[in-house]
Amino acid sequence: MSKVIDDNVQKIDVVVLGAGPAGVAAATIASEHGADVAIIDENISGGGQIYRAPPKEYETHDSFKSPESYEGDRQRNYLSNSKVKTYFNYRVWSISQELVVSTISANGLKSWRPKALILANGALERIIPFPGWTLPGVMGLAACTILLKSQFVLPGRSTVVAGCGPLLMSVAYAIVKAGGNVSAIVDLSSKSEWVRVFPKMLSRPDLLLQGMKWLWKLKNEGIKIYNGYTVTKSEKDNDRLAITIAPFNHSGVNTDPKFQKLVEGECLAIGHGLIPSTEITRLLKAKHKYDLLKGGWVPVIDDEFRTSIPNVFIAGDASGISGAFSAVHKGRIAGLSALRDLNMISLKESKHKINNERNLLNKTENFGQAAAYLMRSRPELIKTITAETIVCRCEDVFRAEIDETIVSGAVDMNQLKAWTRCGMGPCQGRTCADSIEAILTSVVGSRELAGQWTGRAPLRPIPIEQIIGDYSYSDIPIPESAPL
């Protein structure tokens, strides 16, 4: 009989979940001050989404280098040269109220019991459904970034890039730089919105300059940029996609046919912003609040990145969308707070160092906040979710059914889930939760009233074979029988 259940829960000072910029920063600073630290990430190496490394099997080529790939390599080296114990390709599937972190990997099950838990599990992409969003060739904007930057693969021969935020230009530029074709850029933000955030972006003149360089290059290629437009439909047109776009502003989507335009491409990369991932904080039953400019639901934190759960800290985009540069400072603050709470540094030292990081954070955060503003949830967008549009892709639930179910009395997210099966599929709501919350909110009045889906383990679907391992019938501990 082989023991797959790891009864040995490994005690450790700190566990950091997520090896993106925030996680690496938190783990390394804690380790530098003497803490025994483990960092866990389900990916093959550190970097998170923004600095995602290419597969090890790829040969590197200078033309694929970019400021981001350099930064990513730098962070990965910094991590591997530190004393932090790294666990890549480990998938966290459950965290108990006592903070025991349970993982599954090719090596079986393994658990840790940390004194402090630092969450750096990042964000999800928001995509508001529209007719045709499930057609082949339609992909997320952030997903497209991963394809380009870490796999060096173009999404298609020609791409329409749509959505909002700096990612738009970043993806469009990356496609063009790689020799691909961008048919059009469809930006939710009007020009005046960009003007509004411009002052905040001035805090990072280097990034601003880079953005302007991208814009100039894209315009030079003759790529049409639509400001204040959103995609309302995508249809198959032989081997291409015919994409209808409509004007979008503060009053909402203008579906008057005479203002619609048609763009086309082999594929469509679309993303309506980033949402902090709350699956772990909901599982731990931390307090949350809805903060539009932070990306939506975020855990309630103090100014040293403690959540409402003792010994649980959070950093990076998971604590509120503000980008990769802010993530590093947030990670360091969370790491220092954890060290402080574990009595591994003095109050004086922690205050001093946290202060330094906070000053740096205040400087970098402006740009990130500008981006978050451009990427904020826009409630009016749910108009593009027509009655016949699928909202929950895992369970094939259409908008019409969701609307009817709300009318029939499901007025909170969990009852809605029970009556429609939305969120019960393998993605556990990662794709559809925000859209469904927005639909419900439009009826009940606020996100707070609509609520969130209860957080549950497993955080990811787990292969049964890996959980049960090898066993015999007599190994199964049978509790007392039911009464006759």
Added chain:
Amino acid sequence: MGCSTALHISRKKLKTVIIDSGALCREASGTNAGTLTLNMTRAALIPYAIKGWELWNSTEQWLYGDVGTISVNGLSLAFTEREEELLIKRAEARKAMGAPIEIVSSKKAQQLEPGLRQSVRSAAWCPKDGFTSAYLTGHAFRKVLNNEGVQIQEYFKVNKIDNENKYFLICNENGEFIKSKRIVLAGGVWLEYMLSLLNIFIPIKCLINQLIITERVEPVMKTVLSIANGLLSLKQFANGTVLIGGGWQGIGDTERGGVEAIPKNLVGNIRLACHTIPKLRFGRMARVWLGLEAETSDALPIIGNVPGFDDAYVIGSVHSGYTSGPYMGWLLSQFITGKEPDMPLFDPSRLLTQ
């Protein structure tokens, strides 16, 4: 339990309000495995479960809605000698109470359920088993209650029940109240709390049952399965997902609800399931949730007057009450309207601790 009582009472022309601290049917009714089984029902409750099974299989006549009831063969299995002894004992007890249960050989069991592990020794076969999709219960009940004019008061957390002048004043934490001549307590694991609001003390145990559902897999089974010791509940829905239950305990209480699963107990439960249907090991565990189940000290229901009150009633703690719920609500509605119930009730006063 509460919904079916309200429905039956309302049909007897009594003005009815149903109150829930949250949304309807989100606790035991909505989180249980939905098994309609005579094999796993206590012998004493078999006659009630048989009636309940009939009601779940004819929902178009009284619920006017669908909870996905499927009627299939049920098998309770024995893999060891000891389990065989237990199986025979349990089958006899249930048979004596009217359940159509028959002990069959390993060969017959495998004919009825080809997906079964071949080393099964014998089984108790009940052709009248089946299951529903428990999470659809609330939706169906809410519709019919609404249509019948029952006032539905959700998100109303009762914290006080005053008794004055022949009326009950049912108050919530916001100072709102509902005035009623009669009151029925149907709060499942919260019955102990509810009874205490009327100064009656009956201990009700709160079980925290773990349930596991897989992702969709190919058809691997076509019956409802359990094991002689009562610790497995296994079925596959039409959409391909497989539900694994059996009363393995997680962590939680009446204050916080279900808090978290105990990984060891998840593994034990799933191992039992895979031992029974070997093909299950190729699936993935998609979700785990917890359901709170009430149990009295003698594991039998409490249905009848709240001790000392003519106009206050209690119903619940049936332990496998999902099957008999619709029928027990009917019995109580008869009692409340002054008729002799078709089957005996279960006097709560037997459990008074003072």
